[in-house]
Amino acid sequence: MNDFQKVLETFENQFPGRDYRIEIVCPEFTSVCPKTGQPDFGTLTFTYTPDKLCVELKSLKLYLQSYRNEGIFYENITNVILDDLVAVLSPRWLRLEAAFSARGGITETVTVEHPSA
Amino acid sequence: MNDFQKVLETFENQFPGRDYRIEIVCPEFTSVCPKTGQPDFGTLTFTYTPDKLCVELKSLKLYLQSYRNEGIFYENITNVILDDLVAVLSPRWLRLEAAFSARGGITETVTVEHPSA
Amino acid sequence: MNDFQKVLETFENQFPGRDYRIEIVCPEFTSVCPKTGQPDFGTLTFTYTPDKLCVELKSLKLYLQSYRNEGIFYENITNVILDDLVAVLSPRWLRLEAAFSARGGITETVTVEHPSA
Amino acid sequence: MNDFQKVLETFENQFPGRDYRIEIVCPEFTSVCPKTGQPDFGTLTFTYTPDKLCVELKSLKLYLQSYRNEGIFYENITNVILDDLVAVLSPRWLRLEAAFSARGGITETVTVEHPSA
Amino acid sequence: MNDFQKVLETFENQFPGRDYRIEIVCPEFTSVCPKTGQPDFGTLTFTYTPDKLCVELKSLKLYLQSYRNEGIFYENITNVILDDLVAVLSPRWLRLEAAFSARGGITETVTVEHPSA
Amino acid sequence: MNDFQKVLETFENQFPGRDYRIEIVCPEFTSVCPKTGQPDFGTLTFTYTPDKLCVELKSLKLYLQSYRNEGIFYENITNVILDDLVAVLSPRWLRLEAAFSARGGITETVTVEHPSA
Amino acid sequence: MNDFQKVLETFENQFPGRDYRIEIVCPEFTSVCPKTGQPDFGTLTFTYTPDKLCVELKSLKLYLQSYRNEGIFYENITNVILDDLVAVLSPRWLRLEAAFSARGGITETVTVEHPSA
Amino acid sequence: MNDFQKVLETFENQFPGRDYRIEIVCPEFTSVCPKTGQPDFGTLTFTYTPDKLCVELKSLKLYLQSYRNEGIFYENITNVILDDLVAVLSPRWLRLEAAFSARGGITETVTVEHPSA
């Protein structure tokens, strides 16, 4: 488990006999563009079906804050965060949609899934 | 039947020969966070296909009010309420979507179904 | 044909060789709650594929007005109106979505189909 | 080709090797109700996959204007316009959704497809 | 590779083992109508699943600007831009939806896909 | 006090030393058009500064329901209801805005004030 | 009184002792551009304080329909209609806001008042 | 200072030389109807110009929570809360708008100001 992943805490899913869906919307994500040094902003939407573990919301918030001053590209952030959550939660299914705010009049949204559709 | 379930009243479905859908939206749900003691707020949306019984709206309202001062987590509330309605109604199908209001800039929605999809 | 149904007028479908869809939205439906005597309000949305007959709009309006001072429950109104339209139109398919306005902070929508999905 | 159809002009589809979709929204359609003599208003949305021909927009506009003072029912307008466009374009697929503005508090939308779904 | 395509730059997809989706919205596209000489405006939405390459956003912006004073029809712009991106990116899948602003009260949207649906 | 006014109940304003504003929105008003016999629908918005008395909401609801089957014109309903409330409440100021739903594609809103502006 | 004005009917204001406001919204106005021969569309909003007379809605509708095939410019329509209503109603105050739909990507709204502000 | 007021904490206004405005929106207010025992819900919007003191947000939240199980009428809640804040803050100006959710299809908003307008 890497240093970023260690921030994520989990609690036991009390209803493992049922497939159900948890959606978590985080509209206050911010990191830094590695090329321009300018801050990026985005809304991350996690949707997952828990297996044995659920993610604790406060720790997810702190985990996302650890990117505040990191320089990283849109496509990479999205894939790396998906990988971290999959590593920690081992969910039955997880999708992450990352909608970044406009730069130069252009808006990008990256959507990744595990396992991929 | 537990004490919470006893509050729920039903009436006979007059059209059991037809599969149809009833959606009930309750935007005034409130309970208490067991960790912080702070009130939580949410909108519960029930969608179901009745079999022999339909839920009486006034009793559903009173049932939901019995959580007003209870300390319970989002994932647990949603699953427990689903179980209570299934126990009382034996519906052909029932889905509950519980959209809780933002905490720390993060919003969570839990969706459970019986039988699960 | 019962007294309510007699109000409904039809005209011949000029294009029976084609399956097509007609949607009719009636936001001004009102009846009376049989329990409290208080008026209920709702929006009825009919969607259907005509066979030999289409419903005439003015007569549909008058038909719906005949419920203005009738005491009848949400689930029953919706199923009875569906049955009346099916009896008069013999449509290839018909769905009725009845969205009633909030009572006690709770909103109910009933959706019925013929033949059921 | 009838007189109405003659107004419609086409141009050659430059990309016949690809199935693609063209959506055209015309919110300024108006005709006359044959029963009351009152003007009707509506929004017509055409969606089609061209084969050899595409419809020229200016001519489509003029074609729709030829209904300005014609008395014709909702269901008939929609089916007749579909037939005219199919006759002129021979499209791989074409759908027309005609949403008419409210009359007597009631709104009707007619949707036709070629070939029908 | 033609002169327009040469403006497009790419970077290596770091996660080729996963099928994921990138959506890019460009609301500031403008070109010129070849018939009237008047400027056209539109919003282009690209959605694609990268294979080995992703498109660099700044270069996509410059590529789209090269149409600023070009005279070209809606259907052609959309298909040509799709072809250019396919040539440069060789994506697993790519869809382009081009929504042009209203002319004469009529709005057109062209949607193309590679490979076509 | 006439028969309509008798339905209205009041309670004592506990804060007569302060000028403050109460807004009451009633979206479920319905009466009957005296010319066509067709039902009319509207939203009534009362805004007032109480003097010694406030209007009790349940009784206001019942008062408005007494128009359910009355034939009366828009301008008259609005002025008569204003007069009734002024007679019963003797408010420092009261405005009534009555927004009726569309008839023949035309919507009317009548706004009256006491004392007039 | 000219031929257009003769279509307008009035009824007596039952509450002349009170200054109050009537707003009438007509979203289905259409006339013809005298330069291009193309139809124009617009939403007319009348707001007035009646003196001795109110305008009858059905006749206002017919009056506006008499412009359906007339060729007249935006600024002129708006001023002429204001003048006609002032001639027929002698209102204490009347404003007409005419919002025409976009032409060539440009939208115009003309607002006239009597007496002017 | 009463028991409710004691929950409110303040901090020193660092910019007393400038008249400025603070708006605080609390959409999660809930109390109990003294007549029916049913919970009420509302959104409270405070707007004020501080003099020597500003209200601390966390303590305002706790203060509002002390009404969670109190039975109190709309008009009284609003005036009492205004009085409490005025007692604790001695603001140059303070307005409270309390918008309560619909009951029986009727919505009420109470707005109070200190000093009154």
Place this chain on the structure above:
Amino acid sequence: MNDFQKVLETFENQFPGRDYRIEIVCPEFTSVCPKTGQPDFGTLTFTYTPDKLCVELKSLKLYLQSYRNEGIFYENITNVILDDLVAVLSPRWLRLEAAFSARGGITETVTVEHPSA
């Protein structure tokens, strides 16, 4: 009269005896940033009270297009266009609001008036 102004055509105001207001919204303005060479986009809203002359819409459109490839700053465009319209129309009053689209996450709107407020 400079070269830009010469493109603007006028017609005679037929109602000079009345102060009235014309609003013209042009959402398709584009020019070039003199610093970066990148295109800028904006919505221009003109509101004016004509004296002897009104601006002809087609010529206004062509006038605005003459900025398509000009390099000019936001504040300057807005003031220069105001000056040009004032020079050509001599209006009783004219306001121009220019809302430019976001650059670097920041949006600017410039509003100028003649005579200034």
Place this chain on the structure above:
Amino acid sequence: MNDFQKVLETFENQFPGRDYRIEIVCPEFTSVCPKTGQPDFGTLTFTYTPDKLCVELKSLKLYLQSYRNEGIFYENITNVILDDLVAVLSPRWLRLEAAFSARGGITETVTVEHPSA
């Protein structure tokens, strides 16, 4: 001039003879709560009438970024930023509205003006 102010660059107002208004919206402001160490987010809206100088947008963006990791309260940020802009621009008038995102279900907006209203 302090270190924060030095980041702000200006350019000469080319139209000092005219009072006009510039509005700048910055939806990507973020700082840190000095009490909890948690990031805060907000939208800053500047509106000003320039005298001799206008603020350069890129430098305003960099100036706001210098608060990214600073711990400072809502009321203080807003007043300090106003003071900095007044010091650098000496505007005829400047208003800053700072709308911060919700914390604990409560949203605060601070509005300051120079000179104060």
